[in-house]
Amino acid sequence: MEAGGRFQSSGERAAPVRTRIGERLCQAGVVTHTDLQDALEEQGRCGERLGSILVRLNLASERQIAQALAAQLELPFVELSRHPLSPEALLRIPKRIALVHSCIPIAIENKELTVAMSDPLLFAAIQDVEFQTSCRVRQVVATREDISDAIRRGYPDTALARVVQIGAVEPTGGGASVEDPPDTSPVVEIVDLALRSALRNGASDVHIEPTETGVVVRQRVDGLLKEVMDLPKWVHEGVVARVKVMAGLDIAEKRLPQDGRIRTKTDTGESIDLRVSTLRTIVGEKIVLRVLDHRKGVPSLDTLGLSSEALAQVQGFLRHQHGMILVVGPTGSGKTTTLSSALAALRSERTNIVTIEDPVEYQIPGVNQTQTNGKIDLTFARSLRAVLRQDPDVVLVGEIRDHDTARVAMQAAQTGHLVLSTLHTNDAPSSVERLADIGIEPYVSASALVGIIAQRLLRRLCTSCRLPYIPDAPVLRALSISDDEAAGITFYRAGGCDHCHQTGYRGRIGIYEVMSITDAVRRLISGRATVMELRASAKTAGMRTLAEDGVAKVKAGLTTPEELHRVVTTTEGSGRSCSECGGAMEPEFVVCPACGHSSGGECFQCRRTLKPGWKFCPYCAASVAVSSHEPGSLTRLRAVG
Numbered sequence: 001m002e003a004g005g006r007f008q009s010s011g012e013r014a015a016p017v018r019t020r021i022g023e024r025l026c027q028a029g030v031v032t033h034t035d036l037q038d039a040l041e042e043q044g045r046c047g048e049r050l051g052s053i054l055v056r057l058n059l060a061s062e063r064q065i066a067q068a069l070a071a072q073l074e075l076p077f078v079e080l081s082r083h084p085l086s087p088e089a090l091l092r093i094p095k096r097i098a099l100v101h102s103c104i105p106i107a108i109e110n111k112e113l114t115v116a117m118s119d120p121l122l123f124a125a126i127q128d129v130e131f132q133t134s135c136r137v138r139q140v141v142a143t144r145e146d147i148s149d150a151i152r153r154g155y156p157d158t159a160l161a162r163v164v165q166i167g168a169v170e171p172t173g174g175g176a177s178v179e180d181p182p183d184t185s186p187v188v189e190i191v192d193l194a195l196r197s198a199l200r201n202g203a204s205d206v207h208i209e210p211t212e213t214g215v216v217v218r219q220r221v222d223g224l225l226k227e228v229m230d231l232p233k234w235v236h237e238g239v240v241a242r243v244k245v246m247a248g249l250d251i252a253e254k255r256l257p258q259d260g261r262i263r264t265k266t267d268t269g270e271s272i273d274l275r276v277s278t279l280r281t282i283v284g285e286k287i288v289l290r291v292l293d294h295r296k297g298v299p300s301l302d303t304l305g306l307s308s309e310a311l312a313q314v315q316g317f318l319r320h321q322h323g324m325i326l327v328v329g330p331t332g333s334g335k336t337t338t339l340s341s342a343l344a345a346l347r348s349e350r351t352n353i354v355t356i357e358d359p360v361e362y363q364i365p366g367v368n369q370t371q372t373n374g375k376i377d378l379t380f381a382r383s384l385r386a387v388l389r390q391d392p393d394v395v396l397v398g399e400i401r402d403h404d405t406a407r408v409a410m411q412a413a414q415t416g417h418l419v420l421s422t423l424h425t426n427d428a429p430s431s432v433e434r435l436a437d438i439g440i441e442p443y444v445s446a447s448a449l450v451g452i453i454a455q456r457l458l459r460r461l462c463t464s465c466r467l468p469y470i471p472d473a474p475v476l477r478a479l480s481i482s483d484d485e486a487a488g489i490t491f492y493r494a495g496g497c498d499h500c501h502q503t504g505y506r507g508r509i510g511i512y513e514v515m516s517i518t519d520a521v522r523r524l525i526s527g528r529a530t531v532m533e534l535r536a537s538a539k540t541a542g543m544r545t546l547a548e549d550g551v552a553k554v555k556a557g558l559t560t561p562e563e564l565h566r567v568v569t570t571t572e573g574s575g576r577s578c579s580e581c582g583g584a585m586e587p588e589f590v591v592c593p594a595c596g597h598s599s600g601g602e603c604f605q606c607r608r609t610l611k612p613g614w615k616f617c618p619y620c621a622a623s624v625a626v627s628s629h630e631p632g633s634l635t636r637l638r639a640v641g
Contacts, residue, residue, distance in 0.1 A: 087238025
């Protein structure tokens with residue numbers, strides 16, 4: 001590089017350049033002309049660099065040589081001990097490159113990487129760095145000693161790069177790992193460690209959350225978040241930059257949310273996809289990574305946790321040639337897994353199955369899968385219109401979110417296609433009300449729907465450490481289990497062992513509410529019946545509620561009452577029946593929907609509990625009347641005063 005800043009090859013670094021540096025040292029009074037001449041003669045004998053010779057002969061310090069070189073080349077001189085290192089910049093150059101070329105990145109802005117070098121005339125080093133980083137290099141000069149110290153600070157040894165961790169998250173030899181160069185910066189190592197730990201623990205999500213004083217890394221395992229790392233605050237920007245680089249996001253954009261995707265491989269060569277989402281908070285950017293592990297494969301329907309009766313109902317739904325099957329529940333309740341299992345059961349050489357998903361979580365051989373893309377306005381509705389021109393037999397719509405998608409899906413279900421989709425509702429009967437809220441007329445829903453499956457996921461007890469126990473009376477009452485019935489049941493509580501990471505649970509199992517759209521239910525839907533009326537009719541036809549299915553799994557020793565109450569907030573009354581005819585009764589029913597027998601209830605004016613036979617509410621003096629005595633009609637107590 002010439003004094004004006006033009007690069008020249010390493011072979012062009014001739015003696016005149018070094019001589020001019022020597023003359024500058026003489027002009028600055030650092031060395032005498034005699035000392036310079038002695039150094040030049042020594043250089044002629046050994047071929048060593050002039051600056052190194054001057055330092056070796058104690059004629060000048062390394063700092064003086066570097067300052068003279070910077071002045072000669074019109075480059076800035078920096079003291080790295082006083083200059084903060086940018087974690088974002090450190091991510092760009094691996095430690096091995098920094099050591100080979102005695103350089104260190106100190107800042108990055110708009111694809112321009114500022115690199116401190118002890119010898120800025122090494123053109124090959126600049127080429128190597130630009131190739132490695134895809135950035136334009138801006139050189140500054142620093143002493144070799146300062147650069148070595150900065151490398152030790154910026155790229156600590158593996159033993160020192162470990163962060164304070166909570167729980168057993170150290171990688172083991174048998175665990176999955178993300179591929180990375182063998183010699184990496186601490187920030188790269190931290191991200192790698194977080195991902196390896198998540199894959200090993202079977203986490204579905206990884207949360208990287210900044211706080212006022214540090215960075216917390218949490219994993220969602222079996223539906224619950226657990227803190228696994230507590231990092232110092234200084235790593236935050238570097239970790240965020242590293243994840244953004246891996247996901248192909250804009251590292252300079254820190255205000256707007258961004259979405260991306262990372263595809264990497266485990267040490268066994270298997271692909272793992274990570275869906276990345278960033279969000280600006282008041283203390284910095286938060287990152288959430290959703291793990292899409294294609295290694296798991298699609299489970300079969302009979303392994304999801306469906307009872308034999310519910311499984312038979314679902315298989316009956318799938319035998320329909322047209323109509324709509326809905327799987328409903330909150331986010332993270334396993335809806336996509338259930339739908340994928342259903343598609344795997346439908347797959348055959350005679351069936352054209354097309355899916356529209358966001359994103360594709362399970363790759364199913366023999367199924368044509370496509371993905372929405374909001375950036376190009378490829379929505380569910382737009383994709384569905386295109387799919388219907390592909391001669392499909394079965395269509396999966398990842399989620400019905402709006403009127404347009406719902407309308408096209410309903411039309412497809414009514415015109416010879418079997419349509420599977422999801423909704424966000426609490427239970428199966430509420431789905432009809434949700435469709436009406438979206439703008440679908442009840443008579444359309446009645447004609448298109450085949451069946452609705454509501455579900456939740458419960459943590460499954462670890463069979464290696466579960467402990468038998470006798471529940472307290474309040475727990476049994478909440479489960480609607482009598483003392484006599486409880487005497488014949490073995491209940492279990494969570495223990496804790498290495499197999500389940502001391503949680504007492506390992507894996508999850510579904511609880512289901514399968515609602516068949518019978519002729520009676522279809523008439524109720526067309527007549528705009530209430531959710532309560534739909535539920536009563538479905539239960540009369542044999543539907544088991546989520547709470548009842550959960551209680552059955554507690555009785556089977558698959559989970560605990562505490563876990564059931566965590567997921568399903570109300571189980572009391574799930575086994576209630578009419579004292580007159582034995583028909584199923586919901587907790588809010590005050591009369592039996594089958595025979596009209598009053599079983600008490602509440603005052604519709606003051607909402608206090610009433611007892612059977614009361615004609616007046618003793619709390620607010622409202623008159624209470626029993627309406628309708630027609631067999632089979634849905635009657636209820638009402639306050640009329």
